[in-house]
Amino acid sequence: MIGLEKGVTLITGNYGSGKTEVAVNLAGLLASRGEKVTLADLDIMNPYFRCRKAAAELEALGVRVIIPREGYFFADLPIVLPEIRGAIQRRDSVFIGDVGGDDTGARILGSFADVLARNPYKLLMVINANRPFTDTVDGCLGMMDEIEASSKLAIGGIAANTHLMDETDADVVRHGFRLAAEVAEIRGIPIVLVAVAASLARELRDEPFADRLLPIERTMLPPWRRREGTGPGMFKIRQIAEL
Amino acid sequence: MAKKLMKGNEAIGEAAIQAGVRNYFCYPITPQSEVAEYLAKRMPEVGGMFLQGESELAVGNMIFGAAATGERVFTTSSSPGISLMQEAISYIAGAQLPAVFANIVRGGPGLGGILPAQSDYFQSVKGGGHGDYKMLVLAPSTVQEAVDLMMIAFDLADKYTNPVMIIGDGMIGQMMEPVEFKKPPPMALPPKKWAANGCKGRDPVIIRSLFLDPLRLEQNNRELFVKYRRMQAEEVRFERYNVEKGNKVLIVAYGTTARICKTVIADFKARGINVGLLRPISLYPFPMAAVAEAAEGVKAVLSVEMSMGQMVEDVERSVLGRAPVGFFGRVGGVVPTPEEITVEIEKLL
Incomplete structure (x- = not known):
């Protein structure tokens, strides 16, 4: 990853691009490296698969997780907690915001425009090239324009996250990186991370993007799937050199 | 076509387009709103129509009206919304028209919750509306199977001139899996002589579920049950x-x-x-x-x-x-x- 170790990182993208898995795994990785991390649920769109589910594991790693609690956990309501404004302004820790999908989900960021104007932030666009509407360069550019228009913020980096769930292989990741690279070049912004299933990271260690790999352990699995290595230990530090 | 990673709801929407649907009416409700969102974007690309009704009650009757023209029509909803459509479903079954409904089921009764459930089994299988009627009810267990069943659902609706329901719990609608869209083998379908699509050069057709003559209504019910026995013989899937x-x-x-x-x-x-x-x-x-x-x-x-x-x-x-x-x-x-x-x-x- 490039330049995500400090400050405010806001993670946007279209529905199902993998924003939450990227946010959760990024928070876990930084925390396991000893960084002070806050992860905030800014998703006002999707009540099904959200970073709330990984909260306990992240908290065990010392991550401050800001999510609706107790009676509001399952509410089908656009809840944004007041402490998020304060958390964004803290300079002593990394802030990661998991934003809802599409331009509709990104609209929430407009309400933080005043705070973000005073605090350096990076707005990332997560791209999965196998998802509808972001499977072409034009589709990605259009989605970026929409997200920027509704969030009133500029996208400053791309998180390449191309996969096909269990059917992902190294070529799927390479294809996604190529598409993301085209988009990045047109917009003049960097690809700051390439998310890959942890099991694929070793195979990709010689790729040009190997310095930016974020190994992903899926935290949101369907009920018929069991996760290996469940527990706080899942976010192990994975230096590329060790892969 | 290469595999795409799709949410069940998106895949159900795309499958409808691939199956030739150009008329989709819907009222949003969690956990199926992504179908509407997807088709709101996709329908204009293929020259189709997405119209959001003012309620599920309206949508059900829009489906009834559009189905009468012989066009392929489709709606999606979740449990409370499907309850509101029951009157129309009964009318559509009684009038013997093809239409496809997808129910992405959430917990009930009442407004219930927004998370997955299978508690609309009785409603869909035993007839949630009034009168002697049945729907063909198909239950996918993967996103790919939801696509495959959607692709045949419209053929089956045409084959039996009867409503077909795709029933998936909220998980089927919300989870993402890799899918591909394969055209199923073509089904021999009867011509739509009953369609009210302009009577220039032929006698008008009348589409109705109202039969005041008891013997005529009894005859209509018997016709329905001839179809249901045929479904029992030909459409059992497991x-x-x-x-x-x-x-x-x-x-x-x-x-x-x-x-x-x-x-x-x-x-x-x-x-x-x-x-x-x-x-x-x-x-x-x-x-x-x-x-x-x-x-x-x-x-x-x-x-x-x-x-x-x-x-x-x-x-x-x-x-x-x-x-x-x-x-x-x-x-x-x-x-x-x-x-x-x-x-x-x-x-x-």
Whole structure:
């Protein structure tokens, strides 16, 4: 990853691009490296698969997780907690915001425009090239324009996250990186991370993007799937050199 | 076409387009709103129409009206919304028109919750609206199967001039899986002579479900039941998973629940205990003969559902005393875990 170790990182993208898995795994990785991390649920769109589910594991790693609690956990309501404004302004820790999908989900960021104007932030666009509407360069550019228009913020980096769930292989990741690279070049912004299933990271260690790999352990699995290595230990530090 | 990673709801929307649907009406409700969102973007690209009704009541009747023209029509909703459509569904069945409804089921009764459930089994299978009618009800357990069933649902609706329902719990709508869109083999379909699509050069057709002459209404009901018997003969769909001689227990489960049961079955197999799964794909017509056959010689049958016990009545009706029938369910949006189901099966061994 490039330049995500400090400050405010806001993670946007279209529905199902993998924003939450990227946010959760990024928070876990930084925390396991000893960084002070806050992860905030800014998703006002999707009540099904959200970073709330990984909260306990992240908290065990010392991550401050800001999510609706107790009676509001399952509410089908656009809840944004007041402490998020304060958390964004803290300079002593990394802030990661998991934003809802599409331009509709990104609209929430407009309400933080005043705070973000005073605090350096990076707005990332997560791209999965196998998802509808972001499977072409034009589709990605259009989605970026929409997200920027509704969030009133500029996208400053791309998180390449191309996969096909269990059917992902190294070529799927390479294809996604190529598409993301085209988009990045047109917009003049960097690809700051390439998310890959942890099991694929070793195979990709010689790729040009190997310095930016974020190994992903899926935290949101369907009920018929069991996760290996469940527990706080899942976010192990994975230096590329060790892969 | 390369595989795409799609949410069940998006895939259901795309499958409708691939199946030739150009008329989609909907009122949003969690957990199915992504179908509307997807088709709002996609329909204009293919020259189709997405119209949001002012309520599900309106949408149901828009479907009724559009179906009368012989065009392929489609709507999606979730449990409370499907309840509001029941009047229209009864009219559509009575008037013998083809239409496809997808219900991405959430917990009830009432407004209930927004998480996955299978508690609309009775509503869809036993007739949620009034009168003697049946719908063909198809229950996918993967996103790919949702696509495949959608692709044939419109053909089946045309074949029987009858409403068809795709029923998936909230998980089917919300989860993402890789999918591809394969055209199914073409079905021989009857010409739509009944369609009210302009009567220039021919006699007008009248589409109605109102028959004040009792003998005429009785005749209409008898015609419907000729079709339903044909469905029972030709449209039973199911999957047998690990069903074999020596099964100690037979599980009957559909949709997401069946997938969880497969995990359980693999665990038992590793322990040397043989458990089978009969997964109904068509909930109506229910695979009665297949369930009965699979229940031969087992110690017990267990119906696993995300309801308080609905399909279990059809399981009992099929097993007819060949083995004791038990039930395990979680409700309210709670999805049963493999561990819980394992405990229930161990009680039966």
